[in-house]
Amino acid sequence: MPVIEVEHLHKRYGDKVAVDDVSFAVERGEIFGILGPNGAGKTTTVECLEGLRTPDGGELSVLGLDPRRDRAELRQRVGVQLQEGRLQDKLRVGELLDLYAAFYRTPADPGELLATLGLTEHRNTAYKKLSGGRQQRLSIALALVGSPELALLDELTTGLDPQARRDTWDLIEAVRAQGVTILLVTHFMEEAERLCDRIAVIDAGRVVAVDSPAGLVARVTDEQVVRFRPSAPLDPGVFEALPEVRSVERQGERLVVRGGGNVLHAVTSLLARLGVIAGDLRVEQAGLDDAFVALTGHRPE
Ligand code: ATP
Numbered sequence: 001m002p003v004i005e006v007e008h009l010h011k012r013y014g015d016k017v018a019v020d021d022v023s024f025a026v027e028r029g030e031i032f033g034i035l036g037p038n039g040a041g042k043t044t045t046v047e048c049l050e051g052l053r054t055p056d057g058g059e060l061s062v063l064g065l066d067p068r069r070d071r072a073e074l075r076q077r078v079g080v081q082l083q084e085g086r087l088q089d090k091l092r093v094g095e096l097l098d099l100y101a102a103f104y105r106t107p108a109d110p111g112e113l114l115a116t117l118g119l120t121e122h123r124n125t126a127y128k129k130l131s132g133g134r135q136q137r138l139s140i141a142l143a144l145v146g147s148p149e150l151a152l153l154d155e156l157t158t159g160l161d162p163q164a165r166r167d168t169w170d171l172i173e174a175v176r177a178q179g180v181t182i183l184l185v186t187h188f189m190e191e192a193e194r195l196c197d198r199i200a201v202i203d204a205g206r207v208v209a210v211d212s213p214a215g216l217v218a219r220v221t222d223e224q225v226v227r228f229r230p231s232a233p234l235d236p237g238v239f240e241a242l243p244e245v246r247s248v249e250r251q252g253e254r255l256v257v258r259g260g261g262n263v264l265h266a267v268t269s270l271l272a273r274l275g276v277i278a279g280d281l282r283v284e285q286a287g288l289d290d291a292f293v294a295l296t297g298h299r300p301e
Contacts, residue, residue, distance in 0.1 A: 020205030
């Protein structure tokens, strides 16, 4: 049974349709991403899963339970990353973590979590005195302190510097390795590509695609561009006979070969047969940002 099932979720705020028709399922142990432009309905979808909002239509199930009816039970088993401003400003880091740990039947060790998130030396700092990045890390610690089966993380690394972001990704992978299922809302392509097993791309309240990051990219294009400087003069025409190759172009000393499938292997095998070495070899292929643009018509932020 999937850990999360969303079927035809629909949610309005007055006349404004925030989520039109969203369906997806998250399997146990997955890191599942929800990716989409601003205002696509990502946060509203997650808030419905958290039981904070009542859907106007559709069916939701979280760990086989109903997010609103079974909220008390789910609160024990699902970790939620709180949005900015929902914490008591004056409480200190250690106090907040101990307080939250006390809500759960089987809490994690707060000291260990602080160490993992690099917050040990800020144990006695009041929440409002923390930098934005540390507030963010504390919100992740609070989402994990109940040893949840499922963590719902909205804008996991927003406001973090690149190093803190990478550390957080490592942490999330370690949490998943312990068997926790993770639903992640993000608008960072690199984050989605690096962390997510599968991604639902949402635009204007609808799911436009659900697939692995590589699968999303492959839907849009399989084109790869291979550039290199041959160690000996080469007739570009030799590559045109390869079925994987679509075009070959000379750019100064370099050759630029475009193709699909296993074009890199085809090109390097032919070079090896010819006894030519490829200097400065570079391979470019489409990334998740290209797929995002093709699927939603929006540029990533
Ligand atoms: P972002 O990436 O900007 O956080 P999102 O994909 O999470 O966007 P939502 O926050 O779910 O999108 O918002 C979806 C739509 O609903 C947006 O047009 C937003 O302006 C609107 N909306 C969200 N919350 C409310 C609210 N409480 N009242 C009225 N409209 C709302």
